[in-house]
Amino acid sequence: MLSARNRLTGEVVELQTGDVTAEVTIDVNGETITAVITRESVENLEIEEEMELTAVVKATDVMVRSD
Template sequence: MKLSARNRLKGTIVDVTKGATTAHVRIDVGGSIVTASITNESVDELQLKVGGEAYAVIKASDVMVAVD
């Protein structure tokens, strides 16, 4: 895999929930859960299933931080 994004977090898929057009894929990365919203078509093409390995690839121009 060659990507310009440097933030690649490898983990295990713990949940795939499909909606009308968009799916939420939850990936356990070292005990933390990262959730991605992707198309149902992408879930099917990538054959994403609970228990499978996947990368959460993060490329953003902004990172927000909040505290209570």
């Protein structure tokens, strides 16, 4: 169980791994969000392109913008 309420579920559309970190890009209803996590986390979670993931956002500051 997680206390965070900001959850964005989508499909992994790009995965770029480096020596220490990785960028995981998730398509959420036509919009993308990119998370930078450790390479070890990618391996432990067995993340790969086209799998469904949920990004959980827990932050002390959130900025919004009106277009």
